[in-house]
Amino acid sequence: MDFIQWFIQGFIQGFIQWFVAPMQHEFMVKAILVSALVGLVCSALSCYMTLKGWALMGDAVSHAVLPGVVIAYVMNIPLAIGAFVFGVGSVIAIGFIKAKTRIKEDTVIGLVFTGFFALGLVLVSKIRSTIDLTHILFGNVLGISDSDIVQTIIISVITLVTLAILRKDLILFCFDSTHARSIGLNTTFLYYTLLSLLSLTAVAGLQTVGIILVVAMLVTPGATAYLLSDRFDHMTLIAMALGVFSSVMGTYISYHIDGSTGGCIVVLQTILFVLAMIFAPKHGIIAQSKNTEINY
Amino acid sequence: MRNISINIENVTVAYHGKVALHSASIKLEEGVICGLVGMNGAGKSTLFKAIMGFVKPVRGNVSIQGLPIRQVQKRNLVAYVPQSEEVDWNFPVNVYDVVMMGRYGYMNLLRIPRSIDKNVVQESLERVGLWDMRFKQIGELSGGQKKRAFFARALAQQGTVLLLDEPFAGVDIKTEKLMIDMLMELRQAGYTILISTHDLASITTFCDQVVLINRTILAYGNTSEVFTEENLSRTFGGSVGDFSGAKTNSCHPH
Numbered sequence: 013m014d015f016i017q018w019f020i021q022g023f024i025q026g027f028i029q030w031f032v033a034p035m036q037h038e039f040m041v042k043a044i045l046v047s048a049l050v051g052l053v054c055s056a057l058s059c060y061m062t063l064k065g066w067a068l069m070g071d072a073v074s075h076a077v078l079p080g081v082v083i084a085y086v087m088n089i090p091l092a093i094g095a096f097v098f099g100v101g102s103v104i105a106i107g108f109i110k111a112k113t114r115i116k117e118d119t120v121i122g123l124v125f126t127g128f129f130a131l132g133l134v135l136v137s138k139i140r141s142t143i144d145l146t147h148i149l150f151g152n153v154l155g156i157s158d159s160d161i162v163q164t165i166i167i168s169v170i171t172l173v174t175l176a177i178l179r180k181d182l183i184l185f186c187f188d189s190t191h192a193r194s195i196g197l198n199t200t201f202l203y204y205t206l207l208s209l210l211s212l213t214a215v216a217g218l219q220t221v222g223i224i225l226v227v228a229m230l231v232t233p234g235a236t237a238y239l240l241s242d243r244f245d246h247m248t249l250i251a252m253a254l255g256v257f258s259s260v261m262g263t264y265i266s267y268h269i270d271g272s273t274g275g276c277i278v279v280l281q282t283i284l285f286v287l288a289m290i291f292a293p294k295h296g297i298i299a300q301s302k303n304t305e306i307n308y
Numbered sequence: 309m310r311n312i313s314i315n316i317e318n319v320t321v322a323y324h325g326k327v328a329l330h331s332a333s334i335k336l337e338e339g340v341i342c343g344l345v346g347m348n349g350a351g352k353s354t355l356f357k358a359i360m361g362f363v364k365p366v367r368g369n370v371s372i373q374g375l376p377i378r379q380v381q382k383r384n385l386v387a388y389v390p391q392s393e394e395v396d397w398n399f400p401v402n403v404y405d406v407v408m409m410g411r412y413g414y415m416n417l418l419r420i421p422r423s424i425d426k427n428v429v430q431e432s433l434e435r436v437g438l439w440d441m442r443f444k445q446i447g448e449l450s451g452g453q454k455k456r457a458f459f460a461r462a463l464a465q466q467g468t469v470l471l472l473d474e475p476f477a478g479v480d481i482k483t484e485k486l487m488i489d490m491l492m493e494l495r496q497a498g499y500t501i502l503i504s505t506h507d508l509a510s511i512t513t514f515c516d517q518v519v520l521i522n523r524t525i526l527a528y529g530n531t532s533e534v535f536t537e538e539n540l541s542r543t544f545g546g547s548v549g550d551f552s553g554a555k556t557n558s559c560h561p562h
Contacts, residue, residue: 063396063399063400111324177417177418180412180418180419181412181419183401184409184412186399187396187399187401187409188390188395188409190360190362190388190390190394191388191390191409191410191461192412193360193361193362193381194360194361194362194381194386194387194388195381195384195412195413195465196378196381196382196384196413197412197413238400241400242400242402242445243400243401243402243445244400244401244405246400247400
C-alpha cells in the first residue's frame with residue numbers, strides 16, 4: 013500500500029516537474045505556444061496536401077522561400093511577404109516550364125526548388141547581416157522574437173479562416189476538380205489559394221522546425237490521420253490533434269534532452285505515423301492482413 | 309421540332325498548337341440519347357471538355373440551350389459522370405458527401421445544404437438504390453455501385469445535359485440495366501445525354517443518335533443511318549477488325 017502511494021506520489025511529482033518546471037522560463041512558454049499554433053495550422057493544411065498529392069510541391073515551396081526570406085530581411089519588411097512572393101513565384105515557374113517544355117513535372121519541381129534554394133544560400137552568404145542561416149534551416153523556436161510571434165499569429169489566423177470558409181470547395185477541388193469546374197467553381201482561384209496558404213504556413217513552420225523539416229509538418233499529420241479516418245472532417249480533427257500534441261511534446265522533449273526542437277517534433281510525428289501505419293483499426297498493416305485472411 | 313440543347317458550331321480545339329479536334333459541328337436536341345464513338349485520342353474527351361468549357365476553342369462556338377458556357381456552368385446545366393479510373397476511391401468522403409457535391413452550385417459560399425438540397429440528394433440516392441449505403445466510404449462500394457453513386461450526383465445536380473464517360477466499363481449487369489432504364493426516363497424528361505463508349509453493341513440498343521469522331525466529326529445522325537460498317541471502319545482507321553472484335557468480345561446481355 014505504502015509502496016503504491018509512494019509510487020503514485022513520485023509519479024505525480026515527476027510529471028509536474030517535467031511539464032511545469034520548464035514553464036518558469038518565459039522563452040519556454042512562448043516556444044510551446046508558438047509550436048502548438050504552428051502544429052495546428054500546418055496539420056490543418058496537411059490534410060489537403062496529402063489528399064491532393066502535393067508533398068513534393070510542399071517541399072519545393074518551403075525550400076524556394078529562402079531567397080524571399082533573405083531579401084525581406086534586408087529590405088526590413090515582414091519575412092512572410094518575401095516568402096510568399098518566392099513561394100508562389102516558384103510554383104508559377106514550375107507551371108511555366110512544364111507547359112513550355114517536354115520535361116516531366118517531378119524533374120521541373122526538383123530543378124526549380126533547388127535553384128531557388130541555392131540562390132537563397134548565395135544571398136545569405138554574401139549579404140552581411142545578423143541573419144542566422146542555421147535558424148532558418150533548422151528553426152529556432154526556443155529563441156523566437158516577439159515580432160515573429162505576431163507574424164505567426166497573423167499567418168495562422170489567415171490560414172485557419174481561409175480553410176474554414178473554403179473548406180468544402182477545397183475538398184471538392186482535391187477530390188474532383190473536373191466536377192468543380194463544370195459547376196462553375198473557380199478552380200484556378202482554389203489552386204492559388206491552396207498554394208498561397210502553403211507558402212504562408214511554410215514561413216510559420218520555418219520558425220519552429222526550419223525550412224528543411226517544414227514539409228514534415230505539412231504532410232505527416234495528414235498522412236497519419238488519413239490512415240485513421242474515412243471522413244474528411246474527422247481526418248482534419250485527428251491531424252490537428254496529432255500536430256498540436258507532437259509540437260508541444262516535441263518542444264518539451266527537446267528542452268529536457270537539450271536537443272534540436274524541430275528534430276524532436278518531426279521524430280515524434282514520424283513515430284505516431286508508424287504506430288498508425290501498424291495499428292490503425294481499418295487501414296493499418298495488421299488490420300489489412302487480417303482482412304486478406306478473411307477474404308481467402 | 310424540339311429545341312436544340314447542345315449546339316457545337318465549327319469548333320476547332322488545339323493543345324500547344326496541335327489540333328485535337330477540327331471544325332466539329334453537332335446539334336443535339338432535347339430528349340436525345342447520343343453515343344460518342346471513336347478510338348482513344350480521337351477527340352472524345354476534347355469534345356467533352358469543350359462542352360464543359362474547360363478548353364477554349366481556337367475557332368467556333370459552343371452553346372447549351374442558347375447560353376454561353378460561362379452561364380451554363382453558373383446554372384449547373386451540364387453534369388459529368390467521370391470514368392472510374394479518374395476517381396480517387398480512397399478519398400475520405402462517403403456516398404452521401406459525393407452526391408451532395410452535385411448541389412454545391414446551388415449553395416451559398418460556405419456550401420451549407422438547405423432542406424431542398426438534402427431532399428434532392430435523398431431522392432437521387434433512392435433512385436439509384438444507394439440510400440442504405442449512404443454512409444459508406446466510396447471505396448467500399450462495388451464497381452457498379454460506384455458508378456451509380458456518381459450517376460446519383462449527376463441527378464442531384466439537376467442539369468439537363470448529361471455527359472457520361474465510359475459508363476458501362478467494369479459494371480455489373482444489374483447496374484447497366486438500371487442505368488439504361490434511368491437514361492430512358494431522363495430522355496423522356498427532356499435531358500440530352502451524350503455517352504462516350506467503346507461498347508458498340510450497346511449503342512444500337514438505346515442510342516437514338518450517334519456521333520462518330522476521329523479528330524473531326526466523321527458522321528452524326530440517327531443511329532440506324534450512321535452506324536454502318538463503312539462509317540465505323542472510317543472511325544477506327546480502316547480496320548473493320550476493331551469493330552467486329554468489339555462486337556464479338558463484348559459480353560453484352562442484349
